[in-house]
Amino acid sequence: MGGGGSRARSRGYRAERELVATLWRLGFAVMRAPASGARIKRADYPDIVAIKDGKVLVLEVKRRSEVANIYIDSEQYSKLMNFAKRAGGKAYIAIKIPYREWVFIDASKLERLSSGKYRVSKEDINNGLRLGDVLKQLGIKVGIEEFMSD
């Protein structure tokens, strides 16, 4: 989390809910993992799974207060990739920074550090994909109207 306690958390939560709403509007069936601390351990699932006509988008969401390197531990990374592989889908890290659009990083292209963690660099974030690019990579066509109203 980008720090800042419960107000930042609730802002982040709202951003994530908006992403879910956008995916739903684009025609996906969307499922969101239980919030942290729920009975089902959150870490077992990706944050968001969105499915359209058998095409599967698997997202791990990271919210940061500013552009900075993001580190993902190897267990979380393995779970994410394994889920996407089983589903026959594609995994992305979805990153939200205040006052910027969501960016998406193809998780299969992340750099593995000697510590075992995976890094999303500042440069990755600045060059991140937009949702439209992700849809294209998944082979999903969306009408321009649905897309523009985002």
Place this chain on the structure above:
Amino acid sequence: MGGGGSRARSRGYRAERELVATLWRLGFAVMRAPASGARIKRADYPDIVAIKDGKVLVLEVKRRSEVANIYIDSEQYSKLMNFAKRAGGKAYIAIKIPYREWVFIDASKLERLSSGKYRVSKEDINNGLRLGDVLKQLGIKVGIEEFMSD
């Protein structure tokens, strides 16, 4: 719920967890909705979504203490069918009765009553599909070993 308070609930919860584990063992990526009362309203999601190579199984789970008609209200039914349609998957009612195997009823074949509710009859339950039948309907092939160990 089949009544009986928290002990029955926890037994039902365990049965559902076992179904999730079985689907996982069969190679599915499986996601389970947050338990009732969680921050995210449970009714928004199917109980279980299992995906394998782009094939999507959408389950609404019903636990009963004995074979009896089950009624599903029209809003829950619409949400289930809409989710499956968007995902390009198939929806089933997964029913667990103590000391019996899970049975699965193709949700698209349920009888709509004049009240708007949908009914799973006792007969439907007694003639319900087994997991192997469901996999076949989805076009999923599973090695006999994986299957036998269930």
